[in-house]
Amino acid sequence: MSSQLINGKEISNTIRTGIQKEVQDLIAKGITPGLAVILVGEDPASHTYVANKEKACKELGIYSKLIKLPEDTTEEDLLAQIKQLNEASEIDGILVQLPLPKQINEQKVIETISPLKDVDGFHPNSVGKMLLGQETFLPCTPHGIMKLLEYSNIEVAGKHAVVIGRSHIVGVPMGQLLLQHDATVTYCHSKTKNLQEMTKQADILVVAIGRAKMITADYIKEGAAVIDVGMNRDENNHLCGDVDFDSVVEKTSAITPVPGGVGPMTITMLMYNTVQSAKTKLA
Ligand SMILES: NC(=O)C1=CN([C@@H]2O[C@H](COP(=O)(O)OP(=O)(O)OC[C@H]3O[C@@H](n4cnc5c(N)ncnc54)[C@H](OP(=O)(O)O)[C@@H]3O)[C@@H](O)[C@H]2O)C=CC1
Numbered sequence: 001m002s003s004q005l006i007n008g009k010e011i012s013n014t015i016r017t018g019i020q021k022e023v024q025d026l027i028a029k030g031i032t033p034g035l036a037v038i039l040v041g042e043d044p045a046s047h048t049y050v051a052n053k054e055k056a057c058k059e060l061g062i063y064s065k066l067i068k069l070p071e072d073t074t075e076e077d078l079l080a081q082i083k084q085l086n087e088a089s090e091i092d093g094i095l096v097q098l099p100l101p102k103q104i105n106e107q108k109v110i111e112t113i114s115p116l117k118d119v120d121g122f123h124p125n126s127v128g129k130m131l132l133g134q135e136t137f138l139p140c141t142p143h144g145i146m147k148l149l150e151y152s153n154i155e156v157a158g159k160h161a162v163v164i165g166r167s168h169i170v171g172v173p174m175g176q177l178l179l180q181h182d183a184t185v186t187y188c189h190s191k192t193k194n195l196q197e198m199t200k201q202a203d204i205l206v207v208a209i210g211r212a213k214m215i216t217a218d219y220i221k222e223g224a225a226v227i228d229v230g231m232n233r234d235e236n237n238h239l240c241g242d243v244d245f246d247s248v249v250e251k252t253s254a255i256t257p258v259p260g261g262v263g264p265m266t267i268t269m270l271m272y273n274t275v276q277s278a279k280t281k282l283a
């Protein structure tokens with residue numbers, strides 16, 4: 001079967017062109033959208049993501065403020081920083097890069113970010129609204145994946161979507177968005193028995209596990225669309241997904257690569273949320 005390669009980079013660029021236009025319109029009205037990113041510690045992978053976010057801001061004309069804090073930052077200091085940004089008029093979105101060092105309570109940090117600037121969509125306020133189908137900031141990775149499906153003309157309604165992973169940042173919201181678009185959704189996780197039996201029923205398989213190349217051809221139904229969220233390093237220290245691309249590609253009708261699939265879309269939807277937030281300043 002010939003498989004459609006879902007080009008996240010290209011779809012990202014298409015969407016970013018629209019966002020760039022919106023930024024220009026806002027700037028013409030005296031509003032420059034602003035994103036603050038807080039990075040605690042020295043995780044090298046985090047630095048790459050943060051660099052990609054800064055680059056995207058620059059390209060689109062969004063003001064970006066990077067706040068780097070040392071690994072041993074106290075929770076108190078971090079919360080004080082967030083409160084300042086909540087008040088800062090030039091900042092429309094606040095992202096605290098996760099995971100955080102162990103001395104810091106992640107949930108408390110997320111809840112301290114103003115829901116009005118919660119461009120990650122991780123605040124309980126945003127999560128609740130998402131579940132209810134109300135307008136809010138949607139989590140960037142699942143939202144980006146919905147856009148990938150839409151732009152690739154992959155129909156969701158009536159399909160069986162299987163999501164592997166139930167993290168609050170990817171798996172759980174992913175299943176909810178698919179459900180809202182009328183898929184029949186199954187969640188799988190580390191306690192799932194007979195994972196292959198589950199995934200072999202998937203018309204759409206979203207994989208967000210964090211284990212390099214774990215998903216091989218044996219997990220795939222012929223003709224499935226496969227979305228790979230994983231960001232791992234393989235034995236040669238090359239970036240790779242959770243899906244063993246070479247093994248599964250022949251069986252799929254559509255598949256995302258890593259890199260160049262989901263990752264760029266995450267950043268694009270972050271830019272989108274930041275601009276949406278800035279637009280609330282329009283009279
Ligand atoms: N491209 C992008 O934009 C992004 C990529 N990522 C990447 O996506 C991956 C997942 O991220 P995230 O959701 O934060 O990860 P988490 O580690 O928070 O969650 C992993 C999930 O996978 C499940 N899991 C672990 N092992 C297995 C297994 N053997 N079989 C079935 N399920 C399993 C876990 O189950 P349980 O709940 O039972 O522990 C958990 O629900 C990572 O590689 C991350 O780097 C993340 C965010 C954005």
Ligand SMILES: Nc1nc(=O)c2c([nH]1)NC[C@@H]1CN(c3ccc(C(=O)N[C@@H](CCC(=O)O)C(=O)O)cc3)C=[N+]21
Binds near residue numbers: 049239261262267
């Ligand atoms: N508060 C918070 N929000 C996040 O959204 C968040 C986070 N914390 N912590 C880490 C994960 C991971 N993540 C990625 C973003 C972009 C790429 C990305 O740009 N990937 C590119 C290139 C990657 C590269 O070259 O290293 C690609 O896949 O093509 C990947 C992963 C956001 N996350």
